[in-house]
Amino acid sequence: MMRWVGVLARLVVGGVWLYAGALKLPHPDTSVTAVRAYQLLPTGLAETVGHVLPMLEIVVGGCLVLGLLLRFTGVVSALLLVAFIIGIVSVWSRGIEINCGCVGNGGADPDATSKYPWEIARDTGLLALSLLLVWRPRTPLAVDNALFPPLPPDPEHDRATGMDDVEAEP
């Protein structure tokens, strides 16, 4: 049962990353503006992040949907979400009103303050699902299962070992 929850988590989080990345990918300059709108990173670094982020989101989303290196991609997904939450909390506390630029356009938005709590809630939910995958990366319908088949149980301690924690996970 828990394993199918993991599949659902993969599809939801992976789907959101793919969608967010695909919207940004055709417009790298817009992505840079969205990162700059947070006024947080040194300007040179913001430029790089703006260019890297769309592709990173697509790759992370693709890996989650396919089930490739789930523990690793789960960690990357969680780290990105933590960074985004920090970003939103930071602009909120500084009183800067921007569209988070999470999916598509970023930039000034006069109603932004009323949206920040929802954005943080959404990212926290996605963060929880990502962490679930870090904790239990073994899920059905994943490329990982073909690359890393479960090891044959060790006869010396084959009792008391469930599927999920037999071997080192990717």
Place this chain on the structure above:
Amino acid sequence: MSKQNRESGRTARAAAIRAAQARKERNRRVAIIAGVVVLLGAIVAGGAWYGSGSGDKASTGAKVPPVAAGTASLTMGDPSAPVKIVIYEDFLCPFCRELESSTRDFLRENAAKGKVLVEYQPINLLTRFPYSAKVLNAWAAVLKNEGPKAALELHDLLYEHQPYEESSSQVTDSQIAGWVKQAGADTDAVRQAMKTPDAEFFTAAQQAMTSAKVTSTPTVFINGQELPPTGVADMVSKIEAAVDQGS
């Protein structure tokens, strides 16, 4: 006794074989993981590199279009070009920066080909940040004393080095002077002019802004028609379409 020894020797051997197998399997997994991670990293890096390159291709060595100074503006291209684009912009406005980085090379190339006349009309819209007026004044000093070519240079530099609004007050006078110098306009006349606000220039810029009913930046007019502010990416594709069509 000896039987027991054999027995324990066998389990030890079996354990050694299992350990060797486990080690082999572990190595295989580490190799796969490393390979996949490197591949994914390469995809991300490749995509980012492609994205950052597609924005400004062949910016150096392109033909420089003719430039001329207006009252408080700068025109670039052939005055008889079929398409005339006017861009109202603030040097501190983030979306103007994006419009600049997305259209600069395209407009410059097409202005050099005689397909478009571009008028840059910098204005002081973000008045709550002193930086906006300060660099606009520096730009006016360069335009009036060193001419449109240096002013276009400085215009580009100001967007390349645009600070964040919230930290724009940290930009020092000597940094601004450095950009002026980089634009090749570090003369006594310019330095002198930068010291006092150019009231005449600011009035002219203000007048241009009010007569065109400009209330936000960037505001773009294509042959007198205002482009709806639908987001920079969309405005850029409309500008490109208009120039390509020649109307």
